[in-house]
Amino acid sequence: MYTVRKVTEDLYWVGANDHRLALFENIFPISRGVSYNSYLLEDEKTVLFDTVDWSAARDLIKNIKDVIGDKDLDYVVVHHMEPDHGGSLEEICIRYPNVTIVSSEQGFEIMRQIGFSKVDEHKQIIVKEGDTISFGKHTFAFVEAPMVHWPEVLMSFDVTNGVLFTADAFGSFGALDGKLFNDEVNFDRDWLDDARRYYSNIVGKYGPFVQDVLKKAATLDIKYICPLHGPVWRNDFAYLLDKYDKWSKYEPEETGVVIAYASMYGNTEHAAQTLASRLCDKGMTNVVVHDVSRTDVSELISDVFKYSHLVLASVTYNLNIYPVMKNFIMDMAALNVQNRTIAIIENGTWACTVGDKMEEIIDDELKLCDVLNDRVTINTSLNKANANDMNSLVDSILESMKNIKELKEKLNK
Numbered sequence: 001m002y003t004v005r006k007v008t009e010d011l012y013w014v015g016a017n018d019h020r021l022a023l024f025e026n027i028f029p030i031s032r033g034v035s036y037n038s039y040l041l042e043d044e045k046t047v048l049f050d051t052v053d054w055s056a057a058r059d060l061i062k063n064i065k066d067v068i069g070d071k072d073l074d075y076v077v078v079h080h081m082e083p084d085h086g087g088s089l090e091e092i093c094i095r096y097p098n099v100t101i102v103s104s105e106q107g108f109e110i111m112r113q114i115g116f117s118k119v120d121e122h123k124q125i126i127v128k129e130g131d132t133i134s135f136g137k138h139t140f141a142f143v144e145a146p147m148v149h150w151p152e153v154l155m156s157f158d159v160t161n162g163v164l165f166t167a168d169a170f171g172s173f174g175a176l177d178g179k180l181f182n183d184e185v186n187f188d189r190d191w192l193d194d195a196r197r198y199y200s201n202i203v204g205k206y207g208p209f210v211q212d213v214l215k216k217a218a219t220l221d222i223k224y225i226c227p228l229h230g231p232v233w234r235n236d237f238a239y240l241l242d243k244y245d246k247w248s249k250y251e252p253e254e255t256g257v258v259i260a261y262a263s264m265y266g267n268t269e270h271a272a273q274t275l276a277s278r279l280c281d282k283g284m285t286n287v288v289v290h291d292v293s294r295t296d297v298s299e300l301i302s303d304v305f306k307y308s309h310l311v312l313a314s315v316t317y318n319l320n321i322y323p324v325m326k327n328f329i330m331d332m333a334a335l336n337v338q339n340r341t342i343a344i345i346e347n348g349t350w351a352c353t354v355g356d357k358m359e360e361i362i363d364d365e366l367k368l369c370d371v372l373n374d375r376v377t378i379n380t381s382l383n384k385a386n387a388n389d390m391n392s393l394v395d396s397i398l399e400s401m402k403n404i405k406e407l408k409e410k411l412n413k
């Protein structure tokens, strides 16, 4: 009954799907919803791994009862205290007054900061890297994963059967809606874009920390990856790990071009579309075009993580960068975007300053990004004189793609 799914012999998914929340963290649109994954181990001891957002506590409680009935809950392990997972901890404490809470030292501090008054009425076990706890047949080893995505984050590994609980890592936006495992969905078709958008916007800033975790994971014999959002992985780990490796090294997944334009009356948009057509003319059809006024910045960021090249086309506004374009560039800086080739198209009717302004921020804030010299400057609308500039920009983009490919081949030899 209810929405429980069996993960392994003794482990159950008891989480919840949320289609009511419009904005995750009150900032990211989630048109496909989101899942809060909570897991319940029924061993000699009963153990809950993380909870759900408080708005979904009813689903969690029903699911727990569905698995253990009137049995008591012995432990709740809190890998990550962000309220989308820790939000129902107080409810668990109230319903299960004998439950022992297991978390990192900082995890407990955050529980108190949130105001969970019941926490200190419970037995507490503080765990750190390398600590183990046995719940019966199953013994768990704890792994510290700071900044993936908060500083208190823990992962844990069931050494008995190879189940790795990864907190936010390997998670995704999107509600599960009955499906649970990666092989029950077409991940590449239906989930990858949301997984990338989730990673790049939420954990993207912390690539080196993710690299540290990937190195630790490489030493484990993993059979299942249980994240706190999205599908549970039970095969095809190489696919997932390769994506995470690329994203956390800020390496593009694909050679291609994102053209992001800020246009007031359609002229800069026309320039962006012209560039897209000219690139396709020359065989580079892996091109996406976004209106920064209409595309949510989280989607722009996701595509920047995916593609190798970025063209910023902006109108001048108040002698500066058009506000939504500036927000996009500053968001790239905040999320540590690096290692991209960037081109600039600027537009201005009487004082075209936006190109220099954008280049200044890129130089100051974005690491290891090359700005191509072939900038296109438009005086209000594209004219014949711009045709040569546009052709030069296309050639320059294609040339840089060729150079990157040759460099990679050399490095791989």
Ligand code: FEO
Residues within 6 Å of the ligand: 080, 082, 084, 085, 149, 150, 168, 228, 229
């Ligand atoms: Fe899904 Fe950082 O919480």
